């Protein structure tokens with residue numbers, strides 16, 4: 147498959163790009179800083195320069211998804227950003243890619259969401275703008291005609307992946323998961339038709355990634 151990874155220089159996305167390339171996919175990595183292009187190319191992807199907040203669906207965003215079979219949204223405004231960028235990036239960037247994917251006939255869209263995106267008001271006040279934005283982006287994707295999968299991890303860590311996770315629509319607990327295992331879950335979900343039309347949470351757990359997703 148030809149896969150666009152948005153936010154390709156991100157800490158989870160770089161692991162995902164490498165996993166997808168290893169699995170034989172052709173990857174286009176979208177970044178917003180010129181200095182990040184060489185790293186993305188070194189990871190094995192074609193690198194494209196697009197700022198998802200500044201560019202338009204009928205311009206560079208559309209061009210970036212054209213010709214792809216799938217989009218993975220793994221970008222994000224980041225922990226240090228304020229409420230305005232939660233709106234323009236965490237919601238707006240993801241939403242633009244949904245519209246662009248529909249316009250360009252990209253069938254599949256996988257969203258890197260977050261635990262708590264279904265219940266922002268029940269979470270810590272500081273997290274609410276972020277979780278509201280993530281929840282609205284998920285809603286936008288669900289209302290699209292795309293074959294979507296929404297994956298909601300807990301707190302991301304840079305620890306070594308264990309290759310074992312728990313996955314369920316609702317896990318009923320909060321916790322952590324290494325970015326490497328999140329990347330592995332996306333790589334498996336991309337090739338798993340049973341995950342289409344599903345929203346589910348993932349955390350470090352006991353079950354091999356493929357088996358955990360087969361059980362959804």
Ligand SMILES: NC(=O)c1ccc[n+]([C@@H]2O[C@H](COP(=O)([O-])OP(=O)(O)OC[C@H]3O[C@@H](n4cnc5c(N)ncnc54)[C@H](OP(=O)(O)O)[C@@H]3O)[C@@H](O)[C@H]2O)c1
Pocket residue numbers: 152153154155156157158159176177178179196197198199200219220221222223224225235236239258259260261299300301302303325
């Ligand atoms: N951190 C957590 O515990 C946690 C938990 C659950 C879900 N998530 C979600 O998981 C995803 C990945 O998290 P992460 O920590 O691996 O990400 P990350 O390292 O912060 O990477 C995010 C990437 O998005 C890029 N980006 C920001 N604004 C952009 C724009 N306007 N156009 C294009 N790219 C842009 C950033 O580029 P720059 O380098 O240029 O800023 C960065 O490379 C995010 O969607 C996040 O919301 C995070």
